[in-house]
Amino acid sequence: MASDHTRSAILAAAERLYADRGFGDVTLRDIVAEANVNLAAVNYHFGSKDELIAELFVTRSIATNRERLRELKAAEEQGGGRAPIDVILRALVGPTLRGCLGPENQRSTAARFMIRASIESVPPIRRIKNREIDHLRKFAGAMRRSLPDRSDVDIYWGLNFALAMAHHTIRESERLTKLSEGRCDLDDVEDVVARVVSVATMALTAGKADTKAPSKVAAR
Amino acid sequence: MASDHTRSAILAAAERLYADRGFGDVTLRDIVAEANVNLAAVNYHFGSKDELIAELFVTRSIATNRERLRELKAAEEQGGGRAPIDVILRALVGPTLRGCLGPENQRSTAARFMIRASIESVPPIRRIKNREIDHLRKFAGAMRRSLPDRSDVDIYWGLNFALAMAHHTIRESERLTKLSEGRCDLDDVEDVVARVVSVATMALTAGKADTKAPSKVAAR
DNA sequence: GATAGTTTCATACAAGTGTTTGAATTGCAA
DNA sequence: TTGCAATTCAAACACTTGTATGAAACTATC
Secondary structure, rough: OOOOOOHHHHHHHHHHHHHHHHHOOOHHHHHHHHOOOOOHHHHHHHHOHHHHHHHHHHHHHHHHHHHHHHHHHHHHHOOOOOHHHHHHHHHHHHHHHHHHOOOOOOHHHHHHHHHHOOOOOOOHHHHEEOOOOOOHHHHHHHHHHHHOOOOHHHHHHHHHHHHHHHHHHOOOOOHHHHHHOOOOOOOHHHHHHHHHHHHHHHHHHHOOOOOOOOOOOOOO | OOOOOOHHHHHHHHHHHHHHHHOOOOOHHHHHHHOOOOOHHHHHHHHHHHHHHHHHHHHHHHHHHHHHHHHHHHHHHHOOOOOOHHHHHHHHHHHHHHHHHOOOOHHHHHHHHHHHHHHOOOOHHHHHHHHHHHHHHHHHHHHHOOOOOOHHHHHHHHHHHHHHHHHHHHHHHHHHHHOOOOOOOOOOHHHOOOOOOEEEEEHHOOOOOOOOOOOOOOOO
């Protein structure tokens, strides 16, 4: 592997094009034109189009997952094996939100690519996401240790809702901006993180309200 | 328009196939084979493949939106123009969740189709979803009337989070089942609705906690 | 500087796609 | 029955897609 030049040019061009135009209408020919390499180079270096997409996605998600676990581990060590629930949730959704939101003009190609991946959900990416369960289980474990009185069901629902708010906000950030006529500031990433963590924490710590009677809520 | 037989056979076959296998790998030829009609019939009756998909999606979302507004209107009339926030939220997420969740074996084709539409987000469907903003504004208005002390920003975030939890739970219902090893019962739709409404209500009614300090949460 | 292994290249391939065409058929009204 | 429009049909069209091929160019080793 002499220089890797072609290989990395393909990766960079593919990520940029997918980020800008989505998986749907970017062909291999578009990518090799952007990268100034030969059409056959993609199959030579990656085997197939799907493997190219998979490599892009895996690289980025490994980075996010590592950051997530780093924050989680730090929090648990500091707390002697038990971290506060909001810190755990922040470790869960913070890296993803920070990676995907922020001022649009300075949003990295990688970030925009990950937004696309979260919106379009193409087969090779779905396959990888399905392997993420073990990773999420680590968070479920930490959450259980943090809230030992909480039932497993509640823990999983809390985890689900936290991810829901983070991912949906990323996916639909444009629509939320339009709907709120710019009042919701999605460039203030730390505010978004704080809002998601706050709500998810409430969901997990509010009195074990009878879920069948949602009118009774923890007020104030 | 003599009998409409061909037209509705195409619609039924398309919805079934898309529901089962997704938009990605269902071709017009698959559809006409399933419907036992000629290939050209699709373009004759619908103009194009995209218009066929759009018609399917529009039909279903009109039904859901009508149900949403019906519940909202009923609640506001009963409360003299001001409905409780959790009832509004229930009108927002209830119809969607009821339409998409429930025991898998009795899940209607329409429901499975809408789940697909929510997962894959193909161009004609995205175009339609973008027109949904007016519909959501009606709910934002009702929420504002219900919680006059709340800032617009908080209202929109609450609306966003409510939709987030509902849609993400639908999209990832399979993963949540696997992650929780079946402990989270997604067939109990009313429980899911109650959980989503409960958390969203908390998000909107909890003391105006400083969103920058999420550790302080409304406990019990 | 010959050689072997790697990488690049132009080109072709095979298959599948949505769409169009124009003739055949059908169904209904006069 | 005749005439006319609506519908159905088989076939082909035009195009795009990812992938494979085999020769050419390059690179490093001996």
